[in-house]
Amino acid sequence: MDAAAHGLADRVLLSNAVFTGKENSASPAFIALKGECIVAVGHPAEAENWIGPATFVHHLKDAFIMPGVHDNHVFFTGYMSMHRGVDLTNAATVDEALQLLKQEAEKSPSGQNVYAYGWSGEDWGQPPEQSLLDEAFPERVNRH
DSSP: OOHHHHOOOSEEEEEEEEOOSSSSSOEEEEEEEETTEEEEEEOGGGGGGGOOTTOEEEEOTTOEEOOOOOOTTOHHHHHHHTTOSEEOTTOOSHHHHHHHHHHHHHHSOTTSOOOEEOOOHHHHSSOOOHHHHHHHOGGGOOOO
16 A cells, blocks of 8 residues: 555554565564554655554554464463363363362362363263252352
């Protein structure tokens, strides 16, 4: 985008470490913004074309700049939430799982939640009952 055709930028970011995704590494560059839109990215020497008296220029030195990363399907977040806390995949019974949870709870502050994943209703014959957890952790019972 040409500054002459589109006007001066509201903000210009200058950094020695801009990763655009077009190359395999970060390099010196500028980013020109009008409102919330990126209107130009290029070699730092070209930044002057976008800078006017009202342009706020951020000299970021070696600060790393890259595009935002967003996964609309949130696979990563889902994966992390399903692998947080105590791994129960090797617990053959509910009682074994409770022992693992108790061990973790002993290492955690009383007000902190204890998380687990990997329980097997198929191996255990049934899902764990809330009452078992309430009995094992009376100080952590959610009383709304």
